[in-house]
Amino acid sequence: MTDPQSDASVVADAGSRVERVVEVRLPTAHGAFLAVGYLDLHSGTEQVALVHGEVAGERVLTRVHSECLTGDVFASAHCECGDQLSAALEAIVAAGRGILVYLQGHEGRGIGLLAKLRAMKLQEDGLDTVDANIALGLPVDAREYGVAAGILQDLGVASVRLLSNNPRKRAALLRYGIAVDERVPLLMPPGAENIRYLRAKRERLDHDLPHLDGIPGLS
Template identity: 70%
Template sequence: MADQALALNGVSRISGIERVVDVRMPTEYGEFVAVGYLDRSTGQEQIALVHGEIQEHAMLTRVHSECLTGDAFASRHCECGDQLSAALQAIVAEGRGILLYIRGHEGRGIGLLAKLKAMKLQSEGLDTVEANLALGLPVDARDFSVAAEVLHDLNVRSVRLMSNNPRKQEALEGNGITIAERVPLLATPHKENLRYLRTKRERLDHILPQLDGLAAH
């Protein structure tokens, strides 16, 4: 890993982002190199966690949208925390891989406070799509171009993408990243997020076969 950290040193040549720092970061899952970026266009700070040696093609990769409630507080309103944990475990088991943690994607890009407002509307009967629209906000405002820029900077041209979302795959492909394979990342549903997951499948095209046969709550 020390050699890997040295290999990551330097400033990005991609015009939209600047690679600022890389540092070894041990975690409960294994040891990673944390690579910090500044997105000049938005001022947002971004991070990539790299485990093992980087390969240019078919690198196991998770592009994870920031979710404070799920990732930090283990909210069962969504499956984000479970997916984050599962992705890090899968990368370490693989022996190499990248997790991009994309900040500015809270609530599918609407921000934390708006997401909390949308969650309140969902508790009153709306689904996740209806709640965003009721607030006058986009259903999904995320931009994945910065994820593609980071992958290019890390010299990754194609990935095995851990995702259930075909739209994320299309967004990365539209930004020059080849998807060698889509790897399912299926979290066990809870009664608290079952309706949310069903809405993601039925209205946002997520591929969630683990919902088949489950009774609605």
């Protein structure tokens, strides 16, 4: 499979899309970061990147993390988002340098919090995460990554090692001119509450989740 080609117009658009507003040291349970706050000049949303070490250059360990209130804040077992957030921060500190771009506006793969909760209710009634969105008349995945590319460009990143199980995210960054040297798996142990969700992500959204192969009914 050939890599998607970057589009000169969208690359230029990403580069002019963000305004760096503030930088502040942010000590966390995982280590010390520099929180860099941005304004998305297209949407007006506020965005943040957590930076550890010197990140200008190539092969920067990078996580582009979609906001997930239920998983990141409330530790929902319905998804693996909160675990991935913590694991990504730990991996970045262990590597000595890296970036976590936390994308607001990506709740529920871009459909918003209330719509996500309605989709979760439909999943309780038997639909998977894809069919639940469709039943609500909403996109299966409405996320876009121009603002993430703009942030990475502003931080001087030449290429990334992308912490993700999602090949589509890699393709999106490539389109915006962000070179992806490697996609680094970020696999979390599945649980009883998220097995169906993870199976749908693998079978219908192309996520690379080989650790599900040994689970009965998922291989």
